[in-house]
Amino acid sequence: MTAESLSGGTLILFAREPIAGQVKTRLIPALGAEGAARLYRRLLAIALRAGAATPCARRQLWCTEAPAEGGECARLAASHGFTWHRQPDGDLGARMAAAHEVALTSSDRAVLIGSDCPGYMPAYLSAAFAALDKHDAVLGPAADGGYVLIGLRRPAPALFANIHWSTPAVLAETRATLGRIGLTWTELPTLRDLDLPEDLVEVADLLDTHRQLD
DSSP states (O other): OOTGGGOSEEEEEEEEOOOTTTSSGGGHHHHHHHHHHHHHHHHHHHHHHHHHTSOOSEEEEEEESOOTTOHHHHHHHHHTTOEEEEOOSSOHHHHHHHHHHHHTTSOSEEEEEOSOOTTOOHHHHHHHHHHTTTOSEEEEEBTTSSEEEEEESSOOGGGGSSOOTTSTTHHHHHHHHHHHTTOOEEEOOOBOOOOSGGGGGGOGGGGOTTOOOO
């Protein structure tokens, strides 16, 4: 592998195929299945647009529940300059570890984000790539105790093992693991994921179905 093939970074976006009843399920009581799916498409569009505007060598969209031909995620990936990948089997940690390993075979750094955060901006993602100039890892904390971003300079599968995913313990457990395995890290400003009905009051504009974001 040449030094040129490793230049630049890879942005990894984790997403789900936006199928009503299968995305943002905790918001269905407030929005209904179709409303929750529409909101999810808007969140995914925010992440895709931020990623497309972030200087990096490669952009990858990794999806779950996608049909064999790719479906809506594959279409969105192509329209925003991302390559499309199907997430492998396993829990969230195993899937994130696998995506990082793939990305880091052709890049000197990889930054992974999800598709639940309305606060992604190109400057935020660029700051994550820049942080990896001096640190082994970077975290973007989430207000609910998880994280909205994680970046690495080299594969670290141990970082994603034995984490209680989808709980308020995720960030603390990840910090503890970083220390235990000897990786240096820094953290970006905290952002908010959009997961629960009480989160909706802060993003009323995203519920406006007349606004076209994707």
